[in-house]
Amino acid sequence: NAGVTQTPKFQVLKTGQSMTLQCAQDMNHEYMSWYRQDPGMGLRLIHYSVGAGITDQGEVPNGYNVSRSTTEDFPLRLLSAAPSQTSVYFCASSPGQGAWEQYFGPGTRLTVT
Amino acid sequence: AQSVTQLGSHVSVSEGALVLLRCNYSSSVPPYLFWYVQYPNQGLQLLLKYTTGATLVKGINGFEAEFKKSETSFHLTKPSAHMSDAAEYFCAVSDRKVGSNSGYALNFGKGTSLLVTP
Numbered sequence: 410n411a412g413v414t415q416t417p418k419f420q421v422l423k424t425g426q427s428m429t430l431q432c433a434q435d436m437n438h439e440y441m442s443w444y445r446q447d448p449g450m451g452l453r454l455i456h457y458s459v460g461a462g463i464t465d466q467g468e469v470p471n472g473y474n475v476s477r478s479t480t481e482d483f484p485l486r487l488l489s490a491a492p493s494q495t496s497v498y499f500c501a502s503s504p505g506q507g508a509w510e511q512y513f514g515p516g517t518r519l520t521v522t
Numbered sequence: 523a524q525s526v527t528q529l530g531s532h533v534s535v536s537e538g539a540l541v542l543l544r545c546n547y548s549s550s551v552p553p554y555l556f557w558y559v560q561y562p563n564q565g566l567q568l569l570l571k572y573t574t575g576a577t578l579v580k581g582i583n584g585f586e587a588e589f590k591k592s593e594t595s596f597h598l599t600k601p602s603a604h605m606s607d608a609a610e611y612f613c614a615v616s617d618r619k620v621g622s623n624s625g626y627a628l629n630f631g632k633g634t635s636l637l638v639t640p
Contacts, residue, residue, distance in 0.1 A: 442627065449633075451612060451630040452612070452628075457627055509554045509573060509616050513558075513567070515564060516564075
């Protein structure tokens with residue numbers, strides 16, 4: 410099993426550009442989520458999904474879109490990048506069904522200039 | 523929503539000394555609690571978790587944590603620090619709500635950076 414994979418590892422964007430951060434898991438997990446990590450802030454939840462076709466907002470959803478068309482994939486879209494979105498982004502998945510721990514991908518480091 | 527407070531953003535210990543990282547939570551329901559470790563430029567790795575049952579939980583790499591409901595705490599300990607333990611540690615609580623889709627979301631503390639000196 411590859412676990413949770415994320416691409417790209419690094420990305421530099423200009424203000425106003427859009428892009429998609431990719432996330433995939435091969436563990437057949439129902440639950441997937443996106444977090445951003447900023448210095449001194451811990452991790453904050455952006456969006457999450459409890460299954461294909463079902464998504465919902467987390468703590469900091471503004472400026473981001475998600476969709477979940479398959480169990481395996483959960484892409485995060487930045488609609489119009491802003492410097493405030495400079496961060497490290499982590500995707501995570503959980504088996505659900507009473508197993509509450511989440512498994513994290515290696516992260517994408519995004520810089521918006 | 524449930525929340526977590528980690529006391530001390532930086533902790534320094536000598537190699538071989540006791541490691542104690544503090545975590546307190548606020549919760550209106552019995553929580554699920556987690557400790558994660560993050561090595562530089564890597565993702566988060568689960569160290570241990572408390573869901574139900576035994577309040578003393580053992581994890582990987584010799585770490586353990588004890589759930590104390592009366593103190594709303596879930597402190598992480600290790601008897602003897604190794605140089606390889608230097609990392610960022612995060613305590614997290616599940617925002618578990620019966621019947622809610624948000625039940626799997628984790629609320630993280632701001633992290634504690636552990637430095638181990640020779």
